[in-house]
Amino acid sequence: QVQLVESGGGVVEPGRSLRLSCATSGFPFSNYGIHWVRQAPGKGLDWVAIIWYDGSKKYYADSVKGRFTISRDNSKNTVFVQMNSLRDEDTAVYYCARCSGGDLGPPDYWGQGTLVTVSS
């Protein structure tokens, strides 16, 4: 079955960096794009970034552009997001999700999320 498992969350001070991982299984990883979506405590879903199946295209929300970098390792079926210059407002549960239909579709299968808390 399709599985996505996020890891790497934790408590970090403002201005510092963190790297999240999304390990996948149960589907041909190199054929699918992957999204990152976040949800601040008690708030709605907030789309963060997407990477195409082959890593050739990446798109970011304006709120994270220039600070976050999405990447993938198709040999390890894993996607990463490097988060730099973290701000209080980046505090959220971060979900990775598979693109339905392959390269650029909306999220279909989701992980359970990893909590990132930015606080001094």
Next chain:
Amino acid sequence: QSALTQPRSVSGSPGQSVTISCTGTSSDVGGYYYVSWYQQVPGKAPKLMIYDVSKRPSGVPDRFSGSKSGTTASLTISGLLPQDEADYYCCSYAGGLYVFGTGTKVTVL
């Protein structure tokens, strides 16, 4: 990249129908036939209910239906059941990137 606009809450009695609207712009909802809807219960990951405006993934009951007119998409839940009580989010493709709606809490009275 402004969030799509949804009503904060809607409610209905068991067996009734409710409709949730999702208003965007010509750069997102109005420009593409790629609107999806998600159901989220507290503490859980979202679940895809509708994609490509009106298509249902395998396993989603046909009580859930989607449509779009211009820059507004809609999700209708027919024959409300207690287990439909949850938060619902729309999501639209916006030319490479995506944008979510503000979310709607559905209450079954």
